[in-house]
Amino acid sequence: MNGWASWATVPAGRRGSWAVLALWALLLVPALLLAGRLGEVEQNDNAAWLPGGAESTAVVERAAALGAADTVPAIVLYDRPTGITSADLTKARADATAFGSVEAVVGAVRGPVASPDGKALQTVVQLRKGKDGWEGLGHSVDALTAIGAAHADGGAHSDGLGFHVTGPAGYASDSIKAFGAGGSLTTITAVVVVLILLLTYRSPWLPLLSLVTVGGALAVAEAAVFLLARYAGLVVNKQTGFILVVLVFGAATDYALLLIARYREELATRQDPHEAMARALRRCAPAITASAATVAAGLLLLTLAELNSTRGMGPACAIGVLVGWLAMLTLMPALLVVCGRRAFWPRRPEYGVAAPDGGRIWTRLGDAIARRPRTLWIGTALALGALALGCFALRADGLADTEQFTGHPQTAVGKQIQAAHFPAGAGDPLYVVARADAAGPVRTALASVPGVLALGEPLLTNGQILFTAELSADPSSRDAMRTVSLARTAVHAVPGADALVGGTTAIALDTRDAASRDDAVIIPVVLLTVLLILAVLLRSAVTPLLLIGTVVLSFGAALGVSALVFRHLFHFAGTDASFPLLVFVFLVALGVDYNIFLVTRVREDARTLGTRRAARTALTATGGVITSAGLVLAGTFAAMASLPLVFAAELGFTVAFGVLLDTLLVRSVLVTALALDTGPRLWWPARSTEPPTSARSETSPLRVT
Known part of the structure; x- marks a missing residue:
């Protein structure tokens, strides 16, 4: 704590806050320039997704010597419900000749070939990927489509001549267009965050300060990822890019909510905003740091994956989380103290006036749980286990080309x-x-x-x-x-x-097999790593085991419900092979976050109130802010549904549902009930933090954040 006390005076200080703002301003100038170039280093061809040691990867490498590795087939189709006419065949032949003039076309164009039923024609065109990968294929498919559109009416009428480009090249083109919606994802995510913060604080300035800080963190993170991809060989693709945006917005805003809550609490007891911020940082920085370390460690373990796409995503997203952590413990405090109490307008916290009691619902919930904690935690655990049975309906063996999109491209x-x-x-x-x-x-x-x-x-x-x-x-x-x-x-x-x-x-x-291997290797390692981080943070053997058990139950329940929703409500054919691992890492790491915020508060208050009383006061003190944090994180992941991709919709839904489940049920009911039932044994084998019975303050006022 002494280290945090010394450090906290810098961003909270009268001069230190301005120095921090100046340093961030200097950092953001080059960061904004480099962040915009992240697309230059994205690798969206097969090599960026393939398992490095897979047989299909070796075929790509050996075929390069034969001149066949850099081509992708585009399949051009013409169809007429009443049957292809001689005029249609003439048009298709003219198209085939015109296709040869497209710069990326390699070799002879094959076709057109008539279907056995005489209602369709097929032409196969080999396209060179070139240095632009998927983007280059997209331009080439657009060129083919422009040629075909001049001779067909797109099948708009029942007797029209339909024209479509499909096959691997067509899929690549539609995929790049779908990923191109990532720009709107940033806007949608920002709007979601601002709306939730407006509802939480009823202030226009706090959402603005949070958005400025998150935006700065995202720019620095994208610049760092760009440099690592350009000069250190980090493999990134468009999937990594949009997940990075969502994760930085969600995690960093969560940290902002915790910091603002502590700061507001301290403003009621200290007249000087600088002193209030210094104390708020000392109290919340350890929990925020442990949270960021847990998420970053889980993401970095993705480097153990065989899938190149998963392996590259880990370091990139870990960088995003760590930059968000740094921004919220330096830039955000500096902005808040420079603005002073005005940042909370129109509901400024006044010195000597307790904050409005917004924790009554959490107090009543804590009282209800305290009456029968064992019954509640057993019942909750059984309910989560029942929901997890839905996992048997999950089909995570990949999606066919026609199953990749939420629409009909x-x-x-x-x-x-x-x-x-x-x-x-x-x-x-x-x-x-x-x-x-x-x-x-x-x-x-x-x-x-x-x-x-x-x-x-x-x-x-x-x-x-x-x-x-x-x-x-x-x-x-x-x-x-x-x-x-x-x-x-x-x-x-x-x-x-x-x-x-x-x-x-x-x-x-090979992708499916590598994903199965990654699940078997990485999931146990992530669990062990998170367990060790919790043991170091809480100095206990019991608490980490209980918390890990709760987040695993929460993950299983979220995955089980999602599997049923995907099959019976959304009618998706299945999930991407890497889906279970990514959901696990996000939900376990992020779910532990909220448990960390709650349990560290229990440990802090247990010194004066005793563990059981502290569990109830901690629920009251953190209930509002953690729920708001959960809503923000769930909202940012739900924004992924704006992308017309089944993978994005599935990942966004599952993580959003899992975060809400963890926030509203696991953290508030299951963990609180376990703490009440376990009591002082929660901290074993550390020395008891319980105060003498005579020193316990059963009537201490509840601090509401």
Whole structure:
């Protein structure tokens, strides 16, 4: 505490506050310039998502020597419900010729080929990704669409000629457009935060100061991530970018709420705002620091993941949390003391006047829990366990291309048309690389695999050979993944072939397998790490175990409810393979936050009131501010639903629901009931913090924050 006492005088001091503001102003000038360049270093191609040691990754690397690694197929579809006419065929052929003039087109355009039912045409165009990755593919697909739009009416009429671009290139184009909505996500998140803060404080200035601080933290975090990506090899993508925005807004605003609550409390007992802020920082900084350390540690453990996308997200988001922590313990205090009591206008806290009692509901809840704490915590735990049974309905083995979006983009519609008129796997084959001298046996092995329709002409270069294999199933389906497994078994058995199977379907399979491995490795390590941090913070063996148990129950319940909602209400086909791990890290780390805020207050008050009385007063003192913090965090994650992506909607819903569950039920009822039932044993094996019975103040006024 002495260290915090010395440090707190700097941002709270008369001169120190201005020095802190000057330092942040100097820092923000280059940060704002660099933050805007984060998109320059984003890697959104397959290499940014693939498991580093996966077989499909090795195929990409080996195919590079054959000149086939940097191309992605775009499947162009024409359909007419009454049947393709000769004029339609002429138009499609003209389009095929025009497609060849698009700069990114590689090799010969294949088609148009008529469907067996005569109602559709299909043309396959190979597109070079180039240095811009997904963005480059998006521009190329737009060029193809512009050519086709000149000859088709988009299927607007029942007898119109429909035109759609689908396949991997079409999916990449629609994905980049969906992620492009990330700019509006920042605005929506900011609006959500401001509205909740306005409702909480009834002041226009406190939300503004919080928004300025969070915005500064986000700019510095994005600048730091940009520098690490540019010069230290950190892999970031658009998924990391939008989660970083949500996490910084949510976590940093939570810290602001706790700081403001303590500051307001101290303004009632100290006339000088500088002294009040210094004391507020000394009292809340340890809990805020422990919270940030817990979240950052959990995120950094994502570097143990095999999935490149998950591994890169960990450090980037940890940086965001730590910068938010630093801003809320330096910039925010400086802004508050410079503004003085005016920051709370029109409800300024007055010296010597106790803050309005806003904790009556929490006092009554604490009294109710105190009557039968054991019954309540057992009943609550059983209820959470029952909700967790819904996890058995969760399908976390990935989403097909047509299942990735919440709406109906061009790719999804095109996929449906393709499936209705052509073999499902047409245009998106497997890629098999092998030694050239084993070409015959490898080809024979591939041809014998159930689910493989046809083999393309091989490409031979430098002693290596590349085969393509068309599948009978939709390349993004689970049936296609089973075909990949069979194909790998077949070609691996060819002696001396050194054969590997890759392609879009193989990437999806390897991603799913890597995600399962990441779950098994990282989840136990995160639990152990959080447990150790809690043990160090609380100097107890009992409390960390109880708190970990509550957040695991909360996570299970949130995941179980979400699985049922996804299937029966939203009608989503499943979840991304990395979904359970990301939800676990966010909910466990963020859920422990609120338990830290509550239990550290219990420990503080237990010295004068005793543990059981302190549990009730801590609930009253922290109930309002922690609930507001939970609403802010839930609101920021719920804002992710503004992105037209199933992954974003699922992650946002589950984390938002889990945070609310943790805030309103787990922290307020389950943890409080456990503390009341356990009593002084909560701090074992540390010495009891209980005061002598005669010294306990059973009539001490409750401090409401």
